[in-house]
Amino acid sequence: MTETSADEFDPAASSLAGKISDDVMQELLAVRSSIDNIDATLVYLLAERFKATQRVGYLKAEHDLPPADPGREVAQIARLRRLAEDAHLDPAFAEKFLNFIISEVIRHHQAISDNHNGGNSNAAGL
Ligand SMILES: C=C(O[C@@H]1C=C(C(=O)O)C=C[C@H]1O)C(=O)O
Numbered sequence: 229m230t231e232t233s234a235d236e237f238d239p240a241a242s243s244l245a246g247k248i249s250d251d252v253m254q255e256l257l258a259v260r261s262s263i264d265n266i267d268a269t270l271v272y273l274l275a276e277r278f279k280a281t282q283r284v285g286y287l288k289a290e291h292d293l294p295p296a297d298p299g300r301e302v303a304q305i306a307r308l309r310r311l312a313e314d315a316h317l318d319p320a321f322a323e324k325f326l327n328f329i330i331s332e333v334i335r336h337h338q339a340i341s342d343n344h345n346g347g348n349s350n351a352a353g354l
Pocket residue numbers: 281284295296297298300301304329330333334337
């Protein structure tokens with residue numbers, strides 16, 4: 229298997245080392261192991277999402293459609309807020325998080341569109 233920077237990750241890295249009891253440290257490390265798995269999953273999920281939105285970006289550029297679709301965003305945000313409530317996640321946080329991702333996607337779509345139209349704007353590194 230190819231080495232990646234993730235191989236250098238030290239799951240026991242902590243500013244608390246030597247300052248708390250071994251028992252507490254063991255419990256902390258056990259919970260952090262789940263946090264590490266969740267974080268890895270988030271990265272893979274986000275990578276898949278950006279792969280999908282990139283396809284949308286090319287489709288929009290080819291058909292001369294605007295990078296943002298505010299009507300779609302309103303529907304997505306309302307849905308995500310409802311899902312967050314059901315999951316006992318702060319809906320305001322869910323909305324902020326989705327808006328953060330969407331604004332990055334729109335930046336990518338703008339760059340794809342600029343590129344498609346022969347411009348040299350490449351803000352998103354695409
Ligand atoms: C991905 C799209 O483009 C933009 C980004 C969105 C997203 O990241 O979910 C949603 C709407 C658009 O503003 C889309 O139109 O579907």
